[in-house]
Amino acid sequence: MSNPPSASPTDIARRGEAIEILPGVHWIGALDPALRAFDIILRTANGTTYNAYLVRGSHGVAVIDTVKAEFADEFFARLESVADYDEIEVIVLNHLEPDHTGALPELMRRAPQARLHISSRAPAMLKALLKPREEDPLEYRTADTGDEVSLGERTLRFLHTPFLHWPDTQCTYLVEDGVLFSGDVFGCHHCDSRMFNDRCADFRFAFDYYYAHIMRPFKTHVMDALKLIEPLALKIIAPTHGPILRDRPRRYLTRYRELSSASFAERIGNEDPTLVVFYMSSYGNTARMAEAVCAGAEEAGARVSLYDLEGGEIQPFVDLIETADALAFGSPTINGDAVKPIWDLLSSLAVVDLKGKLGAAFGSYGWTGEAVRMIEDRMRGLKMRVPVAGLRIKLIPTDEELEECREFGRALASAIVSGEKGRVIDFADLG
Amino acid sequence: MAKAKITFTDIDQTVNVPAGTRVIEVSEKIGAGIIYGCREGDCGTCMMHVEEGWNNLTEPSVLEEKVLRENMASRHDRLACQAQILGDCRVKPA
Numbered sequence: 051m052s053n054p055p056s057a058s059p060t061d062i063a064r065r066g067e068a069i070e071i072l073p074g075v076h077w078i079g080a081l082d083p084a085l086r087a088f089d090i091i092l093r094t095a096n097g098t099t100y101n102a103y104l105v106r107g108s109h110g111v112a113v114i115d116t117v118k119a120e121f122a123d124e125f126f127a128r129l130e131s132v133a134d135y136d137e138i139e140v141i142v143l144n145h146l147e148p149d150h151t152g153a154l155p156e157l158m159r160r161a162p163q164a165r166l167h168i169s170s171r172a173p174a175m176l177k178a179l180l181k182p183r184e185e186d187p188l189e190y191r192t193a194d195t196g197d198e199v200s201l202g203e204r205t206l207r208f209l210h211t212p213f214l215h216w217p218d219t220q221c222t223y224l225v226e227d228g229v230l231f232s233g234d235v236f237g238c239h240h241c242d243s244r245m246f247n248d249r250c251a252d253f254r255f256a257f258d259y260y261y262a263h264i265m266r267p268f269k270t271h272v273m274d275a276l277k278l279i280e281p282l283a284l285k286i287i288a289p290t291h292g293p294i295l296r297d298r299p300r301r302y303l304t305r306y307r308e309l310s311s312a313s314f315a316e317r318i319g320n321e322d323p324t325l326v327v328f329y330m331s332s333y334g335n336t337a338r339m340a341e342a343v344c345a346g347a348e349e350a351g352a353r354v355s356l357y358d359l360e361g362g363e364i365q366p367f368v369d370l371i372e373t374a375d376a377l378a379f380g381s382p383t384i385n386g387d388a389v390k391p392i393w394d395l396l397s398s399l400a401v402v403d404l405k406g407k408l409g410a411a412f413g414s415y416g417w418t419g420e421a422v423r424m425i426e427d428r429m430r431g432l433k434m435r436v437p438v439a440g441l442r443i444k445l446i447p448t449d450e451e452l453e454e455c456r457e458f459g460r461a462l463a464s465a466i467v468s469g470e471k472g473r474v475i476d477f478a479d480l481g
Numbered sequence: 482m483a484k485a486k487i488t489f490t491d492i493d494q495t496v497n498v499p500a501g502t503r504v505i506e507v508s509e510k511i512g513a514g515i516i517y518g519c520r521e522g523d524c525g526t527c528m529m530h531v532e533e534g535w536n537n538l539t540e541p542s543v544l545e546e547k548v549l550r551e552n553m554a555s556r557h558d559r560l561a562c563q564a565q566i567l568g569d570c571r572v573k574p575a
């Protein structure tokens with residue numbers, strides 16, 4: 051790529067000066083190499099960066115995002131190395147999470163003339179964040195896709211990309227230079243003072259890991275955002291964490307599309323509804339039920355996969371669940387509960403969108419049989435629908451009882467196949 | 482008990498509900514595309530557009546009106562976690 055800064059960027063980052071990305075476009079963020087866990091849920095093997103940017107136009111300066119509060123001094127030092135506070139006309143916040151808005155209150159004090167630009171979904175969040183007093187209301191402008199703010203010969207254009215990963219997320223595109231300030235989208239936790247993807251260490255795993263934990267729950271929103279981003283002429287993607295992507299930036303769009311697409315049905319190239327059945331079984335009773343459930347579901351036209359939880363790791367099962375139309379869990383009742391691998395799996399689903407998937411539970415039991423009901427409650431708690439009442443069988447299933455299991459499988463499959471499109475469902479039947 | 486039909490046009494499904502049911506309760510069970518945050522009328526996440534039957538939902542409260550305004554709601558947008566169903570209506574995510 052063109053335009054590498056003349057001095058070594060490593061030295062510049064260490065010296066607390068801004069890093070030039072293009073003439074008049076600077077990185078003014080902060081490095082956090084010591085961080086090892088982010089937002090509780092993410093591990094960060096070599097820390098992270100909080101990337102903020104400054105864009106200079108003939109009619110004023112824009113600051114795009116800020117940094118976490120503890121790093122404000124570093125941010126202001128870098129900002130001061132390339133601009134005066136009274137030149138700042140525009141502050142853009144791509145989303146309001148504290149790791150990018152920590153230095154905002156102080157920036158607003160130092161540049162009171164600057165106008166805030168936030169997404170149309172952000173005002174309530176901004177108030178919650180800054181808690182303004184009645185007599186001192188906040189001033190800001192909200193943006194939707196296509197709205198622009200002019201800096202003279204340079205223009206910032208906004209893209210409304212909600213839920214990536216906060217409800218108020220937007221991206222900001224510097225039209226004349228083809229730079230996308232993408233917020234957390236295309237970001238990763240990787241602290242490398244060389245700052246540009248063509249100079250950094252290999253951070254591909256960090257990129258995928260960030261996607262998996264932050265963006266994955268919002269796949270459909272990722273696809274919507276890609277529809278807005280893909281048509282842009284893109285020279286540089288400048289995210290709020292990790293390396294600036296100036297070498298072949300489109301690769302990262304392709305990767306997001308790959309990671310966000312393809313249900314099992316799309317992958318196998320047909321429209322068969324898919325059912326995944328998971329079970330655990332100590333004496334084989336629940337296992338026999340599981341096989342019969344599968345046989346019934348297949349008769350009724352579902353593409354069925356059957357897995358014994360004892361034989362697998364959680365993560366690949368989570369992937370299977372994400373792409374299935376319906377799930378069934380079989381567990382014996384042990385000491386008044388379903389068995390632990392079932393709960394381990396059911397508590398690992400925060401990263402996948404389960405809303406509207408169908409769920410079902412079955413199992414063999416000895417005397418109380420609580421497991422089935424508990425699994426059903428958990429599935430409802432996860433916003434799944436439970437269209438067929440759970441099936442419990444006392445100890446060893448007889449031939450007639452195995453027929454009940456097949457019937458249970460058929461009922462579940464036809465609930466997926468027929469769907470409820472166009473029909474009127476009764477509220478009480480929604481479970 | 483009085484019944485009403487609510488149709489989620491994004492997934493083309495209709496549910497027969499007891500009058501007074503909140504839209505959110507039905508929508509999340511059926512898996513319609515309306516999304517939620519706080520569930521208490523504060524965050525504005527659950528905004529939906531009422532295509533038909535605007536008058537068959539309970540009136541928005543002062544607080545709901547305020548949240549709708551703050552979130553740039555257009556005419557006939559409501560919060561699914563607040564609106565209760567009184568008669569037949571058709572809704573979709575805003």
Ligand SMILES: Cc1cc2nc3c(=O)[nH]c(=O)nc-3n(C[C@H](O)[C@H](O)[C@H](O)COP(=O)(O)O)c2cc1C
Nearest residue numbers: 088089090091147148215216263264517518519524
């Ligand atoms: C990755 C991530 C996901 C979040 N998801 C939600 C959410 O689903 N609902 C919500 O109300 N807040 C969500 N939040 C916001 C946090 O609950 C909020 O920032 C809170 O103030 C953090 O509290 P703490 O400082 O005790 O960690 C999320 C925050 C992060 C970082």
Ligand code: FES
Nearest residue numbers: 520523524525562
């Ligand atoms: S879910 Fe927050 S306002 Fe309805």
Ligand SMILES: [Fe+2]
Nearest residue numbers: 145147215234
């Ligand atoms: Fe974030």
Ligand SMILES: [Fe+2]
Nearest residue numbers: 147149234290
């Ligand atoms: Fe972030």
